[in-house]
Amino acid sequence: MIDLLITTDAEYIRRLTSSHVIRTRIQILDRNELVVSDLTNDPRVYIVSGAVHRTVLFSNVRVHSHSIVSWSVLLPEVQVGRRARLTRCVIDRGVVIPDDMVIGEDPVSDAKRFLRSENGITLVTRGMLEKLRT
Numbered sequence: 001m002i003d004l005l006i007t008t009d010a011e012y013i014r015r016l017t018s019s020h021v022i023r024t025r026i027q028i029l030d031r032n033e034l035v036v037s038d039l040t041n042d043p044r045v046y047i048v049s050g051a052v053h054r055t056v057l058f059s060n061v062r063v064h065s066h067s068i069v070s071w072s073v074l075l076p077e078v079q080v081g082r083r084a085r086l087t088r089c090v091i092d093r094g095v096v097i098p099d100d101m102v103i104g105e106d107p108v109s110d111a112k113r114f115l116r117s118e119n120g121i122t123l124v125t126r127g128m129l130e131k132l133r134t
Contacts, residue, residue: 048063049063049064049065049066049067050063050064050065050066050067050068050069050080050082050084051067051068051069051070052069052070053068053069053070053071054070054071055069055070055071055072055073055074056072056073056074057074058073058074058075058076058078059076059077060076060077061074061076061077061078061079061080062078062079062080063080064079064080064081064082064084064099065082065083066082066083067080067081067082067083067084067085067086068084068085068086069084069085069086069089070086070087070088071087071088072086072087072088072089072090072091072104073089073090073091074091075090075091075092075093075094075095076093076094077093077094078091078092078093078094078095078096078097079095079096079097080097081096081097081098081099081100081101082099082100083099083100084097084098084099084100084101084102084103085101085102085103085104085105086103086104087103087104087105088104088120088121088122089103089104089121089122089123089124090121090122090123090124091124092123092124092125092126094126095124095125095126095129096129097124097129098129103122103124104120104122107120110122113128113132114128115128
């Protein structure tokens with residue numbers, strides 16, 4: 001059983017949902033945006049306009065257009081801004097990633113701005129982003 005499927009292949013989505021293989025409702029809003037929600041009245045909703053690859057999305061996550069998220073964990077209520085790129089990140093609850101922000105591609109920059117593990121995983125919290133704004 002697939003709990004969450006993110007793909008832009010509309011025909012593949014139709015085949016899976018018609019065969020009841022997945023438990024989620026996937027709405028294609030336009031050719032670039034998907035809304036994914038659980039059919040069991042669970043409040044999980046994911047809105048994906050960008051690309052998501054090998055990533056865990058918690059409830060009420062929004063990935064805006066032209067953004068790329070890979071090998072990451074996005075906790076509840078995270079918003080990823082337009083054209084942002086996240087690689088190997090853990091994004092804390094309620095964090096809003098600004099447009100055009102790149103995290104996980106430059107180890108030196110990431111270590112200065114955020115908490116980066118020896119294994120290259122970057123943790124981002126609201127407090128860390130607030131410090132960047134000041």
